[in-house]
Amino acid sequence: EDQVTQSPEALRLQEGESSSLNCSYTVSGLRGLFWYRQDPGKGPEFLFTLYSAGEEKEKERLKATLTKKESFLHITAPKPEDSATYLCAVDTNAGKSTFGDGTTLTVKP
Amino acid sequence: NAGVMQNPRHLVRRRGQEARLRCSPMKGHSHVYWYRQLPEEGLKFMVYLQKENIIDESGMPKERFSAEFPKEGPSILRIQQVVRGDSAAYFCASSPPPDRVKNIQYFGAGTRLSVL
Numbered sequence: 001e002d003q004v005t006q007s008p009e010a011l012r013l014q015e016g017e018s019s020s021l022n023c024s025y026t027v028s029g030l031r032g033l034f035w036y037r038q039d040p041g042k043g044p045e046f047l048f049t050l051y052s053a054g055e056e057k058e059k060e061r062l063k064a065t066l067t068k069k070e071s072f073l074h075i076t077a078p079k080p081e082d083s084a085t086y087l088c089a090v091d092t093n094a095g096k097s098t099f100g101d102g103t104t105l106t107v108k109p
Numbered sequence: 110n111a112g113v114m115q116n117p118r119h120l121v122r123r124r125g126q127e128a129r130l131r132c133s134p135m136k137g138h139s140h141v142y143w144y145r146q147l148p149e150e151g152l153k154f155m156v157y158l159q160k161e162n163i164i165d166e167s168g169m170p171k172e173r174f175s176a177e178f179p180k181e182g183p184s185i186l187r188i189q190q191v192v193r194g195d196s197a198a199y200f201c202a203s204s205p206p207p208d209r210v211k212n213i214q215y216f217g218a219g220t221r222l223s224v225l
Contacts, residue, residue: 004151006151036216043115101149101150
């Protein structure tokens with residue numbers, strides 16, 4: 001059975017304090033790994049897609065990387081507006097995605 | 110260019126009633142997915158549909174839950190005889206037909222179901 005595990009469950013940072021979120025996966029055949037951001041009371045918002053080990057994507061203060069077993073979401077010099085829950089998902093069949101439980105990030109000013 | 114539209118945003122039902130959740134996909138998207146999210150948990154896949162066809166319903170409870178995506182109109186997630194354990198946020202996502210490379214799903218704002 002496909003499994004996605006995110007760690008830590010919660011992360012509290014001071015503004016400007018860089019860190020990383022982890023997404024470990026066990027799947028039969030990875031077609032793609034996705035990162036989403038979810039704000040309270042809202043639906044997930046797409047951030048990145050990674051397809052092969054070694055691939056990296058960047059967007060503002062966020063950088064996503066992928067290995068054969070895990071993905072990292074690096075946050076450089078975070079700001080309070082980066083506070084949200086970050087969700088990782090893997091796609092192993094056309095259309096079905098398996099999500100992790102998310103990491104809730106809080107950035108204090 | 111409207112995004113994925115879900116309604117209602119909030120739905121209150123008493124035990125034993127029926128709940129109907131609607132989802133209109135983004136323009137040009139022919140595939141719809143339904144997920145359930147309990148507090149402090151991630152999204153759990155329920156069902157994947159395209160127009161007039163259920164592709165994968167492996168995440169749907171065997172009883173009381175059904176979904177459809179008719180040729181015309183929104184996708185509907187129906188929960189019959191609701192129980193308190195059905196209280197959750199239900200999210201719909203849509204995508205264009207998935208190919209071998211991309212399957213980016215775009216989410217609606219969700220429907221929060223409360224069962225009294």
